[in-house]
Amino acid sequence: MKIHTLAIAGVGLIGGSIALAARQRRLAEHIVGVGRRPDALRQAVSQGLLHEATGELAGAARQADLIIFCTPVDGIADQILAAAPACKAGALITDAGSTKARIVQALEGRLPAGVDFVGSHPLAGSEKRGWEHADAALFQDRLTILTPGPRTNQQALERTTAFWRALGSRVRVMDPDRHDQALAMTSHLPHLAAAALAGILPPELAELTATGFRDTTRVASGDPGLWTAIFQENQAGVLTALDRLRERLLGLRGLLESGDWVALQEELAQAKKVRDALGN
């Protein structure tokens, strides 16, 4: 795959890593970053991450062959609707949002002829923020999920697949609703659990934490605004996942209270088996 002009709207950790990977892999001849504070992005230009930085989405859209939105999930659909009329025929739009159903639904059938959108979610990230932490290997051997809707153009899906593969990622296609239900369990619920654990830690016990507490709560350092938007977009999925966790905790509580150590050990052994299979 070869892109003439790649536009990245939202140059944070993900957008910055896409830029860095695209440059290192010579995927695009020209990379333009779009941000609300273009002055801050000029540093990314001088450091060789971007060729150009702008605050004007429409201007970037006009030149772009592929434009990817790496902005908070609650703004992606509106930003795409705003940018699409400026896009040239044949332009491909995608995103890197952690939720998909609402975005895909909001755009279905609403883009100009000749402009395609395919939703994407690279399962890669970090609790860190900002392009200063960009990592060209962020997508290497990770999975990116593509979530076409019923009317998605097959060729656009293939181009989006080729784009992520060119960044080093594996690709899997899923239904947007199924994506959101799955990610509620594998990503959004762990965040909520980590935030709850960190949130109830009495300050005087901070020095009595060790690697166990720190691992278990690490994601709670993620940006509260970004995560609130994710919970908002995937409200139903997260509620369902949260209720499964609460039910399991209630079951564990029952075993603890009744002193059923054999059954408790079986639960821990089952959890260990699942966790061991995930690798480090």
Add this chain to the structure above:
Amino acid sequence: MKIHTLAIAGVGLIGGSIALAARQRRLAEHIVGVGRRPDALRQAVSQGLLHEATGELAGAARQADLIIFCTPVDGIADQILAAAPACKAGALITDAGSTKARIVQALEGRLPAGVDFVGSHPLAGSEKRGWEHADAALFQDRLTILTPGPRTNQQALERTTAFWRALGSRVRVMDPDRHDQALAMTSHLPHLAAAALAGILPPELAELTATGFRDTTRVASGDPGLWTAIFQENQAGVLTALDRLRERLLGLRGLLESGDWVALQEELAQAKKVRDALGN
């Protein structure tokens, strides 16, 4: 501090790391490991971790100036009661158990004259098992909590402090009950939450997990038997901590369901503040 003979009962990750650190720091002239499978420990002798391996606790206790129990928490008190009559006058006994109240209580006033016990808990470890993963730096700059009882000999407390400091650890003294309540929150509850999260993951979603899920559930790979013993010994403390987590999750659920995104973001921001302060 200088110990002639150091006996380590239970040569797993913790016991093995104590042996390795003691050798590297020339803390003991002779290190004897006690295990139920002494054949397996002979390899630890041939690899230079131990000077001697035995299956006989009383024999090791007879020679030891300091004996440390790194066995599962539910067996420590009985093993110490079995070993103490064989100990020579002036011998110091300690342990590395993750729970303290029951152990301290079970031993209070029950050891022969001239033999002292001081409970210890190094806040260091890993989800890994076995002396093969021993790490001489495991205690370096970590905190070890000592939990003297009302009749604990002051000199024994000082010797135990010197022992852990010689292994590179910082030391803090706490009441055994307060220790168990604190660790319920900082260690035992995170383990239960991680196990619950791992336990409810449908197998087909395993490949949709990323670093967030993996960090949050990492401790669930810990040994189910060791952890069941910890929950058994700290039943009341863990129940209290678990109820605080359940209450917080219920509160978060309410915000999610009612769509109170402002309040949800405040909760996430408070959790982030706590987590950020812990460092990596």
